[in-house]
Amino acid sequence: LKDKKTLLINARLSPEPKACRNCGSTVWDGEGKQIIVKNGTKASTIRFAPYNHVPTVMKLKKQKYVCKNCQSYSTADASFVKENCFIAEPVKLEIIDLLSKTISYTLISNLCSVSINTVIRTLRSLEVYLPKTKGDALLPEVLMVDEFRSHAPHEDKMSFICADGESGQLVDVLPNKRHDKLEKYFKNYSQKSLDNVKFLVTDMNA
Ligand SMILES: [Zn+2]
Structure with missing residues (x-):
């Protein structure tokens, strides 16, 4: 071919x-x-x-x-x-898996026998899963927060994730879970947005 x-x-x-x-x-x-x-x-x-x-x-x-x-x-x-x-779905999953590694687009395209454009297009297809822009966005009524081990080499050991407790929709992922960082992050939201939260679901310590 x-x-x-x-x-x-x-x-x-x-x-x-x-x-x-x-x-x-x-x-x-x-x-x-x-x-x-x-x-x-x-x-x-x-x-x-x-x-x-x-x-x-x-x-x-x-x-x-x-x-x-x-x-x-x-x-x-x-x-x-x-x-x-x-592109067959299993190939796309393989590309997504390889995109999480610290390797080049070129290597991924060689390993999967696809063009670099396909690798980039596959990466872009994940954009819909990213949290929407903050600022005016209202935080969900049920905000669930947790820590998780991110395995990202340049970041703290434990990362922070928050999501809508009713829909499961991702709100954001932060590179670390330190209290001062979280406080700074949530201060970026408007008072109206913060007031929208009625329940906070967490098993994290103080
Ligand atoms: Zn018909």
């Missing part, structure tokens, strides 16, 4: 049709006529983790379906890859 020795897997994914996601029509109607029918395939190329150090790529033909009731088209879902994505 592109002048590179690559293990190619030719595969076809063609599960039986399911009810229409657009109009809700069942596969068969009351008179035994098939409403959701197979209709050609969609070819995609999916990058997998290297096998025996050989880059591995799957040429996958996914079944397409058409609903005769509403004329909408759909394509079979593969569990190992997100729609319109060309």
